[in-house]
């Protein structure tokens with residue numbers, strides 16, 4: 001009998017150096033896309049996929065994440081006093097059910113694999129999801145929900161994948177592909193950040209995973225990989241060929257919000273979709289683009 005997927009890990013222990021100085025005193029996962037922090041999008045996606053227990057792997061300087069999902073008596077009282085019912089409801093919705101959230105500390109940022117391993121005792125012997133909040137996926141059906149539907153059919157390990165330009169393979173975990181069927185691709189192997197000339201494909205893993213607990217036995221080895229960090233990809237690679245392991249070409253658009261350009265693209269995309277500010281942002285974007293054309297090609301302005 002396949003065990004149902006009930007738990008998710010949110011590794012939020014990273015240092016976010018690509019976003020300094022913004023992330024000096026604020027967690028990267030609290031950066032907002034329009035009006036919601038990245039971590040809230042990830043939590044909402046997990047809820048939509050039926051996840052019941054959310055495990056956050058935090059580190060020093062990450063307490064704003066815990067506060068975001070907790071009571072804020074002063075703010076709530078003030079909103080009540082001022083009859084701001086919509087805002088109050090929005091804040092109330094953030095609160096987890098008692099026991100739904102758990103926090104574990106990663107004392108040192110030793111890599112994503114290490115962060116996931118820190119949650120091993122809370123996960124126990126059951127399948128679990130991992131969501132990286134800095135990978136934001138805009139999709140009709142939330143990405144993890146799509147993956148759960150696939151997982152319920154094929155079981156094993158399922159990771160979300162997308163094609164990337166060949167020149168960029170050294171930024172991602174890359175799949176060695178086996179048989180393909182529709183959106184599913186068998187993972188014959190995985191390599192972390194291969195140089196383009198040795199990359200086995202251009203199919204990159206994004207920050208959504210459904211994994212079996214066997215991965216913890218490989219993470220136990222604590223072997224450093226690319227960049228001297230303990231890589232989740234290396235542990236997953238050891239599971240390829242030992243059971244079912246699939247890449248799933250998700251439907252939707254992924255924004256790499258750990259990177260400045262990707263984060264700004266996400267803000268524009270979500271703002272354009274926003275019912276209140278979408279029109280204004282559209283006009284502004286068109287105006288900026290027109291100004292750029294005038295600067296780059298003055299003759300086009302005439």
Ligand code: UTP
Nearest residue numbers: 011012013014015016017018109110111112115
């Ligand atoms: P990144 O590779 O983006 O690393 O982590 P980072 O440290 O957050 O950011 P940069 O590269 O210095 O700018 C991907 C995800 O894994 C988590 C991060 O919080 C992020 O959600 N992570 C990474 C950890 O939880 N612990 C780690 O040791 C490393």
